Amino acid sequence: MSNETTKIPVCPVSELEPGDRRIIEHDGEFLAVINCDGELFGIEDRCSHDDGPLAEGDIDQTECTVECPRHGSLFDLRTGKPKTLPAYQPVKTFPVEVIDDTITLEVQ
Numbered sequence: 001m002s003n004e005t006t007k008i009p010v011c012p013v014s015e016l017e018p019g020d021r022r023i024i025e026h027d028g029e030f031l032a033v034i035n036c037d038g039e040l041f042g043i044e045d046r047c048s049h050d051d052g053p054l055a056e057g058d059i060d061q062t063e064c065t066v067e068c069p070r071h072g073s074l075f076d077l078r079t080g081k082p083k084t085l086p087a088y089q090p091v092k093t094f095p096v097e098v099i100d101d102t103i104t105l106e107v108q
């Protein structure tokens, strides 16, 4: 398996306000960047419980969590770990960088 990373451009940084999300597709997987109170987090857009569209859920900018719209598990955006059931396994997280005013996600 290769350890090479790919930087995927997502959108101009000015287009993602605090509390917003941007979902993209890469190699058949859905990924999201979420702006939580000015900090950017990259997360898999697929709940570890039952494949729910995680990044479409409610974002709590104080707690830095997203709530799965399907069964309500809360996930910590910083770690990808669920804070509440029914999910108990983490989702993938990805490094986010701003390069020349463009938000980029780093994936392997």
Ligand code: FES
Pocket (backbone or CB within 6 Å): 047, 048, 049, 050, 051, 052, 068, 069, 070, 071, 072, 073, 085, 086, 087
């Ligand atoms: S699919 Fe996300 S909590 Fe069930």
